[in-house]
Amino acid sequence: MPHQDRSSILCFKQINPEFQYKIIKWYEVGILGMGTGGNPFFDLSDIINVDSTQARDVEQELLQIIKNPKVSHHAYNSTYVPEDINNQKYLTYYVWRAEQYIPENIRASLKTNIEITSYVYNTGLAKPSWNNMTFIMRPNLNSRNASGAVDFTKIQSNGERIENTPLLDNWIKSWNIFDEIGRIVIFENSKNNPVCIHRDSGLLPSKMHHISIQFTKNRPAFVYDEIKKEKIYYNCPVYTFNAADNHGVDTESENKFTLRIDGVFNSEFCKKLGLIDGYIWTSQYKSGTKLKDIQIFEPDERP
Numbered sequence: 001m002p003h004q005d006r007s008s009i010l011c012f013k014q015i016n017p018e019f020q021y022k023i024i025k026w027y028e029v030g031i032l033g034m035g036t037g038g039n040p041f042f043d044l045s046d047i048i049n050v051d052s053t054q055a056r057d058v059e060q061e062l063l064q065i066i067k068n069p070k071v072s073h074h075a076y077n078s079t080y081v082p083e084d085i086n087n088q089k090y091l092t093y094y095v096w097r098a099e100q101y102i103p104e105n106i107r108a109s110l111k112t113n114i115e116i117t118s119y120v121y122n123t124g125l126a127k128p129s130w131n132n133m134t135f136i137m138r139p140n141l142n143s144r145n146a147s148g149a150v151d152f153t154k155i156q157s158n159g160e161r162i163e164n165t166p167l168l169d170n171w172i173k174s175w176n177i178f179d180e181i182g183r184i185v186i187f188e189n190s191k192n193n194p195v196c197i198h199r200d201s202g203l204l205p206s207k208m209h210h211i212s213i214q215f216t217k218n219r220p221a222f223v224y225d226e227i228k229k230e231k232i233y234y235n236c237p238v239y240t241f242n243a244a245d246n247h248g249v250d251t252e253s254e255n256k257f258t259l260r261i262d263g264v265f266n267s268e269f270c271k272k273l274g275l276i277d278g279y280i281w282t283s284q285y286k287s288g289t290k291l292k293d294i295q296i297f298e299p300d301e302r303p
Contacts, residue, residue: 035274
């Protein structure tokens with residue numbers, strides 16, 4: 001039976017004596033949304049115009065980086081996702097059952113989340129949600145735990161610059177949204193390869209400020225309500241949302257990419273979005289009442 005204890009949202013898989021993988025259990029609570037109103041997302045197209053000449057120049061700058069990236073690897077995620085949600089077994093299914101799917105000598109050599117993720121993807125056990133993450137600015141070491149996984153509560157500032165992007169930097173400054181920037185990443189996905197439904201983090205009060213930019217309009221990106229079994233499509237090229245809510249992108253017929261920028265929203269922008277003290281979500285918001293009906297499942301309960 002599902003658990004009601006909200007404190008038991010995490011479980012840990014011991015891969016070898018030196019490496020433990022943190023997994024966010026599958027939980028069903030519905031869309032918590034952003035701000036006091038619990039908005040599923042905010043359309044930012046009135047602030048950031050992807051049709052402008054400046055935006056098109058930035059897109060070309062990013063395409064050059066994608067062709068020859070300095071730091072790029074498969075995207076990984078520590079959310080456990082039941083098979084029926086995406087009609088396929090997700091990355092964490094194979095991590096949780098590592099003894100069954102990963103040979104003992106390989107398990108003994110793994111030291112980081114990236115290494116185990118690369119094994120699962122490169123051997124074809126699971127499809128990657130994003131085929132590549134290409135970093136323009138990556139989180140600094142202080143934002144990572146012992147296994148190398150990013151702590152999303154610490155990536156909002158002091159990122160390590162990887163790529164030189166003067167056009168993008170000037171574009172970001174023109175928005176007057178961020179006080180600080182901690183991560184800039186290009187998420188690439190191949191044609192006929194959907195971005196599986198997943199969460200970026202668990203059920204915590206969050207100040208995970210970020211925006212996502214699609215340079216191609218009408219991409220089938222969405223947040224997913226696991227209670228109503230409903231996808232809510234953004235239907236806009238620039239948006240922000242609560243990344244602890246389930247989200248994904250449907251299958252597309254061409255290779256596409258998303259630019260994501262994580263940082264610290266300035267106070268004026270937080271006020272516009274209804275983020276009290278900068279919180280994307282907290283149980284004190286309107287949607288916090290959903291927690292009384294939350295269901296949390298152990299991985300073996302929702303295979």
